[in-house]
Amino acid sequence: MRSVKRCKVCGVYVEEDMHCGAPCLEVLDGARRLRLSRLMSAVLRHVAPSFGLRINRGGWVPIRSLVEALKVRCPWLKEEHVVAVAMTDPKGRFEVKGGLIRARYGHSLSVHIDYPEDASVNRLYHGTVKPRDELILREGIKPMKRRMVHLSPTIEDALLNASRWRGHPIVIEVDAERLRRMGFKVYRASPSVYLTPYVPPSCIVRVIEP
Template sequence: MPEVRRCSSHGFHEGDRCPVCGNVGEPVIDAERRRRLSKYLSGALRHFPDDAGIDLDERGWTARPGLVDAARRQYDWADDAAVAAVVATDPKGRFEVDDDRVRAAYGHSVPVELEPSDAPIPDVLYHGTAPDSVEAILSEGIRPMSRQLVHLSGSVAEAVEVGARHAADPEVLRVDAAGMVAKGHRITKRGNGVFTADRVPPEYVERRD
């Protein structure tokens, strides 16, 4: 992750210059602190809100001032601008903002009810996994495991990136998203390039040609 700066006219941006006007932005958070703060905020909003000292409502929202306070307890340099910069510029769209509230867009292990999205769903999605999990998936389908929902990717490259968290040589499986939707299974787009479902039955999963 590159550093984040703030343009006085166009807000937060990555790199030295604002992509809109070309002016050099004011530094807000460097690359290493951005990585650390992003990881902490994601964890607090998805997995350990109680430990972080924040309250999530049933939709996963929390007040931004409370989230900033939690971040500052973790890192004394994490001020409101740093939190806002991390949330606004996340490349995968991990965060959502509504006025003065923030939530994780996906990936929860704590119980929340995210609203359905009307974003279009591709006919084909992908799932990256470890090679030794493939046979079980083809037999039993894809289950959410430690998360609330199954995560699917919109491209092979994104699925490889996800699968690489589990194996050095991940295998990417093809998911018949159009078939799932036609049979009433709900798939929702979350963030940038992430799609979620309660589960994927085995008849919709296959190896790629």
């Protein structure tokens, strides 16, 4: 993962060395950025109580509290590091607002987030590996340990998700229009992540093997 930097002119966090015609200041190197991103995801989605954090119903926690909790693992951590990771996350995993931060999606913790409902996308994709497709074709796509099924807008994004698992990567193509007709709402959690409660077998169009 690339390092994250701050523009000296406008203050925005970027990956580029130059912004607004001026050199940027490095905030976090690539290794620490990756480590912090994974830790933030785990804590905000799954294990906040284990770190002494109280997340509200909307999934929010004060950035200052998160920093203090994570210093057990990252003694060097500052609030700017957390904000920089959140603002530059390529999948839009985090949201920052008024001194608070939350994970946008992927929770096993009990939270309630009002996602915008999507009514336009026709096809969505789910990345997995063989032989999981056999069970999916029989029983559909379930949230498993998450609260919602995660779907991607492109085959490429789905393949990237599938690469996290051991095995031959495949992509399940989903008919989002049919999902809606069957009463399953589709939500847009970020530009690269869509959510739905369940994908029944009848909404699976095909299995794509790259």
